[in-house]
Amino acid sequence: MLLRLSTIVITLVLLGCQKQYHKPNNSDVSVVEDLNSSNYEKVISELQARPSLSPRENYYLASAFSQAGGVDIFSLYAVMEIEIFHESALKWSDLSKDKNPYLKFMKSQEGVDDDVRKKKREAKWIRYEKQIRNKYDLNTPKPSIEDLNKYADDERREKFTPTKYEELIKICEEKKVEIMNSTADISSKEFFRLFWPVFDEWDKRHPNSIGPSYQMLDYYSQQTRYEMIKRDYIYPESRKTDFAKGSQNWEMIYMNVLWNTYAAIPVMKKLPTFTDVQQDKISQALDAYFNLLHEKEFKDVAIKNILILSSVSLLGLYKGSFDFEEVKDVQDLMCSFDPTVLLDRYSFVRKRLLFLAKVIKEMKEDIKDYEKYKINIDSLELLVPEKLTDDEKQVFQDDIDQFKVNNCFNS
């Protein structure tokens, strides 16, 4: 009896003295379950009520806003299905390979030997020079001193010596170089107008002398255009563009965008469209992800999610600008572009672009060649004004219409 009693007492003492394991409180357990059940409103209200948020809680808040904005794995299923879900998980071994041929090409061109390319292009230029001149109507010959003197009286003819002819040529050549170095876009009709100041310059130097005739200016305007076309062909990297001063030329980027749009048609057709309220929630999600850009654990996923959210948001707007039912090939895609939707919801487009610029600035330490793009990024705010005036909208619409007229109705 004594033994039994002592055993029970020892047991009770053992258990009574024993410390219990107390796990530290983890209040995010319910948050995770609510996120999984798409109870995002509850998550948002719960997390916003907290005085401060840990990086992970901030990440959950961003995720909840993203769900509220209509962006989650369920709404993006169509995209995921095309990219990975059409295969079983056993075949997901490598999803990082490039699928865009233009992107591949752009990457493959990074190591091209410029000198070899230049020589090949020069040879081709010589071979096709005549046809090129005919195509652009650049066949006016260079006027000689005799040509310029042909209709002048004797007195003026005597004053117009070969030295003065050489001087005139020099002025025209300088003007040509100036025009070629200009960063402004020049249409074919503008070349002649740009040479007009040569008249004034000559009159100032030599009043009542034979000067540059229309024939001379016509020759130089054609010659300048010819030189610029030739330069752009032989040195494609020197082509001027407002937004691509890097190693890739405008056409390549344009083709890349075009290809991406074309390849994304099946995805875009299935992408959700977002209401303005949802777009605002997406903005809040982006802001929350922005706060994680310097958190080691979440930096990568924050950047990816910012790109995904911004892309999906912009694509939601962008897709409204195309009539996918009409599209049969890449050219149809260009021609079906209707900017009305983009113009109507311009404020969101601007917001997303400026946000991306802000992210790039924030991450400049991690971006190779940031300095190269800095000017473009800094000037983005000027390029995308807060509001578009009716005139600006009209100009944009007119440009698009003109583009369609020029390119979409060819036989």
Add this chain to the structure above:
Amino acid sequence: MWILLALIITAPSWAFPVLHFIKPDSSFTQITTLDACTTFSTTVDMVKCNPALFPYQADQGLRMGGATITDGESVNVGQKLILDPIKQDFLRDLFQKRAFNSWAANSSIELRTPKFYMSYDPLLINADIFVFNPASPEVSMSLVKSNRLKVTSGWEVLRNDTLRFSIGGTAYYYRNQYFRDSFFLSDLATKKADQLIDFKKKNGVAADLGGALKFENRFLPKVSFVVKNLNSSLQNKDQDITSENQLRTILTYETYSRLGFGYDYKNSWGIINGEINLPFRDVYRELYTEYISGSVGYSLSRFSTQVSYSKYQSVLGLNFGSKIATIGIFYGKSRPLGDFSTQTENVSGVRFEVSL
């Protein structure tokens, strides 16, 4: 005693430790008693429950065995996830109803002699996967694959008219391959799956120690002490088991200990065993109140059955045997993530043993 038990059962809840029915060296009795078998000195596989029961065993020969989960929601989800393209409805169910999935199996070849047991466990697997946050899917995994070479023995150190006390131990060399971390689904865009799931390898020697106390007075409970996985390299840190993005198996690979109180009753109709088992963190450091388990077993000749219960797990097992082989079937129900998730799991599995 009851007041005390009532107090500890209402203790605070935890978050993210994962419970398994099948552990690396689980025998059929261990599976079906939720390890509340450390005082069972009458079953064939008692030494696995507690090495201190070695002096009670009389079995000899070469045996080969294995256990696996054969059916259950996790098995179905795993098959769909791995083998089929993912459908939208399945994806929704995965996040909202079946976010956590797990699977386990073990195997062993064991030589039993009167002096020691020696066994080789060629393949031990515990696999857990949890997906969450559909806005930015994150995948948390605990994948442990290992093999072990073990030696077990035990001695009776005291026996008199009042009590019988024995001790025993298992020393084992292990090779673990494991991945216990989480990654974002978006990482698949830039990395291959095998870069994301980067298995670590660790070798080492670890040990289990046990003690068993049996009173001749049948009203007194049998008492057992078992310390598992001393010197194991897979330990659970607080920040891991309380984190919501890290899965950690509990009472499986890390060092933990058990205190068991058991009774048995023998008559001509068979043997009835019962035990209450209290698990502790590390070496009797803190009591895991939520994993206290109780079991009752009945055996007659080569048939045995057990039923057991704990806060998050319950299981029923039936074991049939012959001279050559035994096969056990178990049906279990659990909340494998405890209070972290309301998700429940119904499983069934088998364990077989063959005498060679």
